[in-house]
Amino acid sequence: MFDVLDAILERATAAGARDVEAYAESSTSHRIKVYRQEVEQLTAAQRRGVGVRVFRDGAVGHAYTSDLSDDALDAVVRRALDHAAVSDPDESAVLPAPGREPADVRPFDPRLPAATDEQRIAVALEAEATALAADPRVKTVEDAMYVDGDGEVFIASTAGVRGSYRAGQCYAFAYVLAEQEGQVETGYSYSVGRALQELDPAFVGGEAAGRACRLLGARKCPSMKAPVVLDPFVSASFFGVLSSALTADAVQKGRSLFAGREGELVAGELLDLLDDGTLPDGLDSAPFDGEGIPCGRTPLIGGGVLQGFLYDTYTARKAGRASTGNGLRSGYSGLPGVRPTNLVVAGPATPLPEIVAGIGRGVLVTDAVGVHSGANPVSGEFSVGISGVLIEDGEFTTPVREVTLAGDIIGMLKGITALGDDARWVPSGSILTPSVVIDGMAIGGT
C-alpha cells in the first residue's frame, strides 16, 4: 500500500501542494448471525481505500477513493485540492509532524484470521443455544452473532510521517427476548477479544437470558429521589456520551460543559476517568492515531477533579500544547476527529453485594433507552427511560420499567459515591467500567 501512498504524495506535490498526507486501509471482516440454530446470515467482506488531506496555507481539503487505479488517484488528488480551495484558512491547521516513537502496542493476534467459518458459526450457535436453554421464559434470541474485523492501516506524509500496523478484534453478542404473561423484556450481552478463542459465548448467552428474565413482571415504581446503581453496560453508555464533552474540539467550540473547569471538582472524589490507547486488552488500542501520532494515556478526571481534555494535532496547536494522540478516523473515507480511544472508569472498588446491602431504597439500572437522544452533552441535561430492579432494605425486590431517570451530568458525576468490583469491557466505544453508584437521582414513575 505504501506505493499507492507515495504515488499520491508525488502527484499532489507535482500539482503544487506542499503539505500532503495519505492514509490507506485494507481490511477483511466477517459477520455471522444465527437463528434457531442455523446460519441466518453470513457476510464476508474485503475493504480497501485511500484518503488524502492537503494543507494549503492553513486551508484543508480532503478526498477519498476506493478505486486505486491511476485515473482514480489523479481524481482524488484533484478533488482534495479543489476542496482545500473552498475551506477557510486557519493557522492552527498544519500537517502533523512525525513525533515520538509509536506506542508499543500489538493489537493483532494471528489466531483471528486463522479461524474457519465453522469455528465462527460455532461461536454464534453456542451463544444462542445457551440463551435458549437458560430459562423456559426465553422466547427467542433475536440476535446471536459473531463479528470480527482484521485490518491494516498505512499512513505517509510529506512531513515524514510513515507507519503501518495491523489490528484485529472480534466479539460475540446475544440479544434475548423473554416472555411471561404477555409481557416481553429484553436483555443483551457481549464478549470481546482479539481472537475467537478469547470469546466466551456460553457466558454471553446465559447473561443475556438472565438480564431479560430478571425484568419479567416489571412495572412502574413510584417517583422518588434515590440512589441508583448503573450496571457496567448502562455506565458505559453514559460515559460514552459524556466523553464527547471531554474533547478539546468541544471545548474550543463552546460545546462542552467542562470548558474552563480544569482543576475543579466535577465528580465524586473517588472517581478517575482516563483515556488509554495503549492498554493491551483495549479494543481501540493502536500504536498511533489517524494522524500518525503515538497513542497515549491521558487522565481526564482524577480524584473527581477535571485534569484535562483529549487533543488531535489541530486542537493541540490551537491550545499551544501537544496532541494526545486522539485524532481518530472512521475508515479511509473519514477525516481525523478528536475522539477517545479506550475509556477507563476507575477508583476504589467495593464488592457489589456490599453496595446493595447499604441501600435502603434505590434502583439497579440494567437498561437505559434514549441515552444518545435524551442526554445533551452540551447543556449537560439528560432524561432517559430505564429498566432495572428495585432495591429495598439492601435487597433486590421487584423489577421496574417505563420509568425515567433525569438530572444533569455534573450533578450526576458529583453524586457518584461508590464503584463496584465488577469492571468489564463494553465494546460500543471500548469502555472499561464497573457498576457505578450515584446518590440522589430523580426517578420519574407513578
Next chain:
Amino acid sequence: MTDLLAFDTGLLKAMLARALRRGGDFAEIYIEDRESLGLRLEDGRIEQTSGGRELGAAVRLLSGEHTFYAYSDAVDEAGLTAAADAVAAAVSAGAPSAGVVDLGAVRADAGRNPVLMPPSEVAITRKADLVRAGDEAARAVGAEIVQATVGYGDTRQRVLIVNSLGDAVFDDRTRTRFIAQVVARRGEVIQTGHETVGGSAGFELLDEATARGVAETAAEKARVMLDAKPAPVGAMPVVLANGFGGTLFHEACGHGLEADAIAKGASIYAGKLGEMVAAPIVSAYDDGSLPNGWGSQAFDDEGVPTQKTLVIEEGRLTGYLYDRLRAREAGAQPTGNGRRQSFRHVPIPRMTTTYIAPGDADPADVIASTPKGFYARSLAGGQVEPASGNFVFGVAEGYLIEDGRVTAPLRGATLVGNGIDILMKIDLIAGDFDVKTGVCGKDGQGVPVGTGQATLRIAEMTVGGTG
C-alpha cells in the same frame, strides 16, 4: 469503470450462475458507484471540506432462510469472481440450486425524482456561499447565539442490480441536504437548536433564502430554550407539532411494521393484521415514491419499484413493510422497502417516508382545546424496543400548555410510552402536514428517511422531566 450501464450483462449472468453453482435459490449482484461532497462550517469557518468516490460490488445468495453475502471494493471480473466464490463456498453442499434466467433489458425510471440542477454541475464555491449565509443568518438572531454548525451535503449514488430471476435495474439517485445546529448561551445556561431541509433532488432544492431560513429556525429554537424551565414529571395530554413530531410514529410504530421484526415475533404488531392498533382517526403510510422526498428513490436496493403502502387504515393494521426475503417467507409481495446503506450492507426491511395522514382539525384548535398539557415542538430523537413497543424520546423544544395556550418553554423533557397504547390515545389530528428529513439507524446501517405528520394530540402520555 465509470458507466454502470455499460457493464457486460453476459459477465453478470455468469457470475450469478457461479454464485449458485453449489446451491441456493436466489442470487443477486449489487454494484454501486457513489460520489459525495460535504461542507461543514463551524466557528465561523468552513473546516476540512471532504468528498470522494466509492465503488463496490456485493454478491448475495439466498438459500431458504439463509443469506450469504460477500462484497469487495474491486468492481471487476476478479472482484466479482472472489465474491461469488465466497458465497458459493458458504452455502451448505447439496442445497437445491436454482437456475439463472436471462437478464432482461436494464430498467430505469429517471422521471421519478427529477434532478433539475445536478450538484456536480454547480460550482463548489456556490455551495460554500450557502453555508456562509446560513452562519450569518444564525448569528444575526441575537448576541446569545454563540456557535453555529452549518452543513451542506450532496451525493450521487448510481446502482446496478441484477438477479437470477432476470431482473436488471439501474437507479441514479441524487440527494441534497442542508443542516444547521446552533448553540445559544446565557450565563451558565446552554441550549441547542437543530433544523434541516433535504430531498432526493438536486441543487434546485436550495437557495440563499432557504439556507438562511433553516439556520434562523435552528437559532430561534436554541434561543427560546434559554428561558426554559425544568419540565414537569407525570402523565398529561401531549400535543406533537407537525413535521419533527413524526419521528415518534417512525420509532414507536414504524420499526414494528418492518417485516424482519414481524417474522421473528419481535414486534407488538406481529399477528395483528386487521386488528385495531390505533384510534379510528389514524391512517398511516410508508411512501418511497413521494416525489423528490428525502427517503424516496425509484427502486429499492433490491431493484423493486418503491410504492405507497397503507399500513394503518382508520386505526386498523393493514400491512407490513417487506424486502424480498421476508416477503418470500411470508408469501407476500415485496413493498419496495428492501434498503441498504451501501454495497457493504445486506438489504433489510426499512422505512422510506413514513407518516400519519393529516386530519381536518385546525392546529390552533388542537392547542386551544387542551386546558393543560405538554407541547412538543421538536423531538431530539429516540429509541424503541420493537418487541415490547416501549419507547423513549428526548424533546428538543417543548412548552407548557396552560388554559389552551402555549406558555413557558420547558427543558430536559422526555416522552415515555408504548407504541400501540399511544396510537390508541390520539384524539385530534390537524391538517398542517409536513415532512422532515433524517437518517435512521438499524443493524448498523444508516439510510435516509422522511418522517411526517400534522399537529396531533395524544390524550395522555408520560412526560419525564426534572421539575
